[in-house]
Amino acid sequence: MMLFKFEKILIFSLLIFNCIAFSNPTKDFEKANQLYKQGNYSEAIIKYEALLNSGIESFDLYYNVGNTYYKLGEIGKSILYYEKAYKLDPTDEDLNFNLSIARNKIIDKIDSVPEFFLYTFFNNIRDNLSLNSWAILTLILFLLSIVFLLNILVFRILKSLKISFLLLVITSIIFTISAFFTGAKVFEYYSKDKAIVIEKIVNVKNSPTAKSSDAFIIHEGLKIRIIEKLEDWYKIKLEDGKTGWIKENSIGII
Amino acid sequence: MIKRIIFLFIFFISFAYSQNFTISADKNPVSIDETFQLTFTYSGTDINSVSNFQPPKMNDFLILAGPFQSTSMQIINGAMSGSKSFIYTLKAKALGKFKIEPATLSVGNTKITSNTITIEVVKGSPNQKQSTQNNNQPQTNIKDISDNVFIRTIVDKTNVLKGEQITVIYKLYLNVRIAQPQISKLPSFPGFWAEELETPTTINLTRENYNGKLYNVAVLKKVALFPTESGELSITPFEMNIPVYIQKQRRGNSIFDEFFDDPFFSQPEVVNYPVKSNLVKVKVANLPATDITSFKGGIGNFKMSVEVDKKRIKQNDPINLRINISGTGNIKLIDPPDFIIPDGFEKYDPKINESINRSNVVSGKRTYEYLLIPRKFGKYEIPSFDWTYFDLSKRSYVTLTSDPISIDIEKGDGIIAYGSQLNKNEIELLNKDIRFIRISSFNPESNVLIIKSLWYWIIYIVSILGFVILYVFFKKEESLKNDIIQWRYTKSYKNSINKLNKLVKNINKHNKNYIYSGIYDILYEFLQARLKLPASNLNLQTIIEKLKANNFDQTKIDELTNIIQKCELIKFASVNFEQDDINEFISKVKSIINEIYESEL
Numbered sequence: 001m002m003l004f005k006f007e008k009i010l011i012f013s014l015l016i017f018n019c020i021a022f023s024n025p026t027k028d029f030e031k032a033n034q035l036y037k038q039g040n041y042s043e044a045i046i047k048y049e050a051l052l053n054s055g056i057e058s059f060d061l062y063y064n065v066g067n068t069y070y071k072l073g074e075i076g077k078s079i080l081y082y083e084k085a086y087k088l089d090p091t092d093e094d095l096n097f098n099l100s101i102a103r104n105k106i107i108d109k110i111d112s113v114p115e116f117f118l119y120t121f122f123n124n125i126r127d128n129l130s131l132n133s134w135a136i137l138t139l140i141l142f143l144l145s146i147v148f149l150l151n152i153l154v155f156r157i158l159k160s161l162k163i164s165f166l167l168l169v170i171t172s173i174i175f176t177i178s179a180f181f182t183g184a185k186v187f188e189y190y191s192k193d194k195a196i197v198i199e200k201i202v203n204v205k206n207s208p209t210a211k212s213s214d215a216f217i218i219h220e221g222l223k224i225r226i227i228e229k230l231e232d233w234y235k236i237k238l239e240d241g242k243t244g245w246i247k248e249n250s251i252g253i254i
Numbered sequence: 255m256i257k258r259i260i261f262l263f264i265f266f267i268s269f270a271y272s273q274n275f276t277i278s279a280d281k282n283p284v285s286i287d288e289t290f291q292l293t294f295t296y297s298g299t300d301i302n303s304v305s306n307f308q309p310p311k312m313n314d315f316l317i318l319a320g321p322f323q324s325t326s327m328q329i330i331n332g333a334m335s336g337s338k339s340f341i342y343t344l345k346a347k348a349l350g351k352f353k354i355e356p357a358t359l360s361v362g363n364t365k366i367t368s369n370t371i372t373i374e375v376v377k378g379s380p381n382q383k384q385s386t387q388n389n390n391q392p393q394t395n396i397k398d399i400s401d402n403v404f405i406r407t408i409v410d411k412t413n414v415l416k417g418e419q420i421t422v423i424y425k426l427y428l429n430v431r432i433a434q435p436q437i438s439k440l441p442s443f444p445g446f447w448a449e450e451l452e453t454p455t456t457i458n459l460t461r462e463n464y465n466g467k468l469y470n471v472a473v474l475k476k477v478a479l480f481p482t483e484s485g486e487l488s489i490t491p492f493e494m495n496i497p498v499y500i501q502k503q504r505r506g507n508s509i510f511d512e513f514f515d516d517p518f519f520s521q522p523e524v525v526n527y528p529v530k531s532n533l534v535k536v537k538v539a540n541l542p543a544t545d546i547t548s549f550k551g552g553i554g555n556f557k558m559s560v561e562v563d564k565k566r567i568k569q570n571d572p573i574n575l576r577i578n579i580s581g582t583g584n585i586k587l588i589d590p591p592d593f594i595i596p597d598g599f600e601k602y603d604p605k606i607n608e609s610i611n612r613s614n615v616v617s618g619k620r621t622y623e624y625l626l627i628p629r630k631f632g633k634y635e636i637p638s639f640d641w642t643y644f645d646l647s648k649r650s651y652v653t654l655t656s657d658p659i660s661i662d663i664e665k666g667d668g669i670i671a672y673g674s675q676l677n678k679n680e681i682e683l684l685n686k687d688i689r690f691i692r693i694s695s696f697n698p699e700s701n702v703l704i705i706k707s708l709w710y711w712i713i714y715i716v717s718i719l720g721f722v723i724l725y726v727f728f729k730k731e732e733s734l735k736n737d738i739i740q741w742r743y744t745k746s747y748k749n750s751i752n753k754l755n756k757l758v759k760n761i762n763k764h765n766k767n768y769i770y771s772g773i774y775d776i777l778y779e780f781l782q783a784r785l786k787l788p789a790s791n792l793n794l795q796t797i798i799e800k801l802k803a804n805n806f807d808q809t810k811i812d813e814l815t816n817i818i819q820k821c822e823l824i825k826f827a828s829v830n831f832e833q834d835d836i837n838e839f840i841s842k843v844k845s846i847i848n849e850i851y852e853s854e855l
Contacts, residue, residue: 033693060692067691098688107570135704139713146721154728186705201600217602 025051033064041071059088063095070098075105076198076220080252083196083223087189087254089130106221112239126184134182141175195236195251197222204244208233215244224251273298275359275368282371283463285378289318289345294357294368297337301327303362304338310355312344315373319343346375376468399500401467402429405474405492405531407441413537416481417553417584418646419616421451424474424492424531427464431499433524439493441475441531445483445538447587449616451476478616480553480584481538492531497524541644544651548591552643554583558591560656562636568664573626577656579641580619585610590622591641596661598630631665739786746783747851750776751844758840767824769836773843774821784850794818806853814846 032047048065062085069078082099089095129137148168152161197220205212208230218224218238227243228235234251237243274297281290292312296304309321320342327336346352352375356368408423424441459470474492481487500523541553556579563574577590585608595601602625610618628634635658642653704710753776757769764772782792785800794815801811817839 030693033691036691064691067688070688094689101686101688132704135710139710142714143717146717150721150724154724182705189703 025054025056029061029064036064036068036071041068044068045072057088059085059092059095062088063092063098066095066098066102070102074198074220075102076196076200077252078102079106079221079223080196080198080254083194083254090127091130091133103221107219108222110222110239113241122184126181126188129181129185131182131185131189134178134185138175138178138182141171141178145171145175192253193226194254195224195226195234196220196254197224197246197250198252199250202246202250204236204246206244208235208245212245216242226251226253273300273361273366275357275366277354277357277368277371279371279373281461283374283376283461283468284346285468286346286349286375287378289343290373292320292342292344292354292371294321294340294359295337296339296359296361296366297335298361299333299335300361301325301334301336301338304359306358306360306365307340308358309340309342310357312342312354314348314352315344315346317342318345346373349375349377351375374463376463377466378468399430399498399525399527403427403432403496403498403527403529405494405529407489407492407531407534409489409534409536412535413539414481415539415553415644415646416484416541417551417587417644418480419554419583420446420479420481420536421614422475422477422479422489422534424476426472426474426494426529427462427469428459428471429467429469433497433499435494435496437493438495438528439491441477441492442490443477443479444490445485445487446479446481446489447584449478449480449586449610449612451478451612451614451616476614478612480587480616481536482587484538484540487536487538489534489536491533494529496527496529498527499523500525542651544642546642546651546653548640548653549642549644549651550589550591552579552581552583552585552588552641554581554585554643554646556581556583556585556643556654558641558654558656560659562659562661565660566662566664567628569628569631571627573628573661575624575626575636575659577622577624578619579622580617582615582617583643583646585616585618585620588620588643591639591656593639593656594637595626596628596634596636598628598632599634600627600629601625602627628661628663631663633660633662635660739783742783743786746780747847750780750847754840754844754847758837761836766836767828770821770824773840774818774825777818777821777843777847780847781850801850804853806850810846810849813842817843817846 028047028051032044032051035041035044035047045065045068048061048068051061052065062081066078066081066085069075069081079099079102082095082102085092085095086099145168148164148171151164152168197218200220202218203214204216204218206215222238224236224238224246226234227237229248230245232248233245234248235243236246236251274295276295278293278295279290280293281288284290294307294309307321321340322342324339324341325336327334329335340357351372353370353372356370358365358367360366404427406425406427408425410421411418412420414420426435453473453476457472459472462469462471464471479489559578561576561578563576564571567573579585579588579590590604604622604624606620606622608618608620610616638656638658640653640655642651644650645652754773757772757776761769778792781787781797782789785797787796787800797818798811798815801814802808820839
């Protein structure tokens with residue numbers, strides 16, 4: 001049936017209404033990016049924060065937020081969001097570059113306790129791929145294993161039983177390793193024990209009370225590990241092993 | 255000549271300084287009815303040449319014993335030194351103050367004179383009599399105790415300004431024998447800040463003449479009080495429980511009573527006497543009003559000095575600023591001065607060090623140490639600041655001003671603090687800017703994780719299920735196939751024989767070609783089933799191979815070969831064999847079939 005002029009207008013206005021009433025994250029993101037391009041970082045961060053508050057977890061969002069905080073001079077928050085982005089994709093070149101620039105501005109230079117070499121080796125492999133890449137790799141290897149198994153037990157695509165069996169064994173082993181690293185990556189992704197200091201200067205205390213004596217002083221941007229929680233205090237550990245208590249609003253959990 | 259005189263003069267003077275001739279009394283003031291010792295002591299290097307000791311006239315005293323001589327010598331490093339004493343036991347004749355003239359002594363050829371001494375003779379008290387004396391004076395009773403045991407609170411000022419030090423001393427006065435006392439209540443000082451002054455740890459009794467009577471006195475406590483409130487403040491009393499030895503009253507006057515009541519024989523009674531010091535009230539006035547903001551509570555007499563440990567450092571390196579305030583007064587109650595730090599400096603809460611002297615007046619030094627960290631480079635100055643205190647002697651506020659301190663901050667290595675070195679990578683990264691933001695496709699999905707998506711796991715499940723289904727299916731097919739093969743194997747013999755018989759029955763109905771074709775087909779069908787050969791692999795070659803493999807008789811194989819070849823020739827090549835007997839041929843075929851059937855391959 002023919003749409004009369006009136007109905008056309010009605011439908012058109014409904015469409016417009018939809019666009020305005022229901023927020024479109026992509027549009028907001030683009031608006032924020034535009035503000036960033038203009039150099040209006042303080043306004044850009046407001047728009048980005050709104051997107052963050054709506055629960056969106058996205059590499060691009062975290063990366064841009066990290067950039068904006070860096071431009072605003074808030075190194076602590078900048079590193080925090082870069083680390084969040086790193087969790088989603090550790091292989092991104094731009095992110096790694098920006099992260100090293102931001103880390104250069106950390107005031108504290110902590111000598112890390114040397115790790116067990118196997119542990120470092122294991123972590124290097126684990127961080128070589130993002131969680132998604134590991135997941136896909138595991139899936140592919142699984143399917144291949146099934147195919148080779150089928151070949152041995154059901155259809156005979158490859159004539160030689162020996163080759164088929166060898167291929168099956170290899171694929172299964174690689175699958176198990178891949179699954180293991182995927183699991184490790186998942187564990188790391190969900191562990192909420194790493195945080196970044198976001199307050200400019202913090203006096204870390206010996207006990208979880210403001211009247212306690214000071215253990216040491218740290219500055220924004222430093223990566224710390226959370227050991228314990230008591231009300232609104234966290235017990236933290238630095239890379240060189242020092243421990244102390246800090247208020248929860250002085251740090252941001254990655 | 256003059257040189258000689260000077261030399262001798264110095265020589266004798268040196269002698270004079272290295273020797274000593276003094277008078278001392280073991281008790282002073284002394285009671286009229288007690289004995290005391292007067293000692294004349296010479297100390298020096300030349301003891302042996304001491305002679306001709308001339309004591310002074312001591313007419314105001316009874317000389318009970320003396321002079322008693324005593325010598326002591328010491329040789330150190332070849333040098334000899336020592337002292338010689340002349341001791342007299344005296345008793346005063348009357349009350350008053352009596353001067354004893356100096357004594358003289360000859361040391362070699364020199365005459366030396368002692369100092370003088372004035373002995374004060376006061377009224378004695380009954381208990382000071384020696385036990386050998388016999389007297390009828392009344393013994394101590396309870397009514398007299400308060401006169402003989404008491405604590406005095408001695409205050410040096412009763413009218414002070416808030417914050418001005420008051421020194422309080424608690425002294426115990428004794429005229430009786432006592433056992434170990436117990437403190438029942440310590441004084442409290444509400445409205446004051448109290449600092450305990452040094453008191454010797456052991457109780458030392460000194461003699462003091464108070465109100466004309468002689469007492470043994472011990473200092474119990476010394477406190478410095480700084481009033482923190484104004485108005486009339488009280489110092490609460492010091493209370494103690496003192497066990498006092500009391501002599502019993504005389505009962506009678508007979509000789510026997512005297513004998514038995516003698517203090518030497520009787521057991522003294524002990525009474526627990528509570529002693530309370532006098533309450534002292536102090537008037538405290540407020541300091542004159544002031545709106546000087548740099549007044550931080552200091553009252554007394556103070557000095558302030560300010561210093562920094564480095565005047566030229568790099569950005570982000572720490573500086574220690576020390577403010578020292580020293581003097582007498584309420585040093586423990588002061589606050590530090592306010593001061594402004596230059597732009598770009600960070601100031602941390604100060605560390606407070608203090609050393610306090612608590613002899614008679616509280617004095618000392620307090621140091622406030624501030625950690626400062628400059629974040630920007632350039633020339634900066636910590637401006638001068640004030641600290642005001644109230645001077646008690648001048649009775650006015652005095653302001654101390656620090657000198658301004660200029661500090662040179664050099665450009666640091668950029669970002670690093672606390673002296674650590676940059677490594678090569680970090681230097682390369684200096685002053686580089688970050689890369690641009692991401693503006694391309696934005697995925698607003700809350701979950702970017704594949705492992706959270708359903709389809710990832712569905713693929714796993716589907717692939718496993720698929721595998722299982724295929725496997726099962728395939729296996730079933732196989733078994734089915736095997737069944738068919740087996741079925742065919744069993745049925746093939748009967749089948750073939752029947753078919754051949756049928757062929758024989760209808761031999762006249764068909765032509766040669768048809769018959770031989772039929773035989774050929776039946777034979778092949780039989781062989782395929784019986785030998786379980788797949789159709790794709792069914793030819794003469796494989797048949798012979800299979801029969802050979804099962805040790806079938808070679809002659810029989812040859813015969814079978816002939817039969818098959820003959821059939822083939824007729825069927826495919828239409829070769830015409832005129833003189834053959836089909837029946838005979840068929841029976842040959844049957845026998846071969848039998849053979850194969852019987853051999854049960």
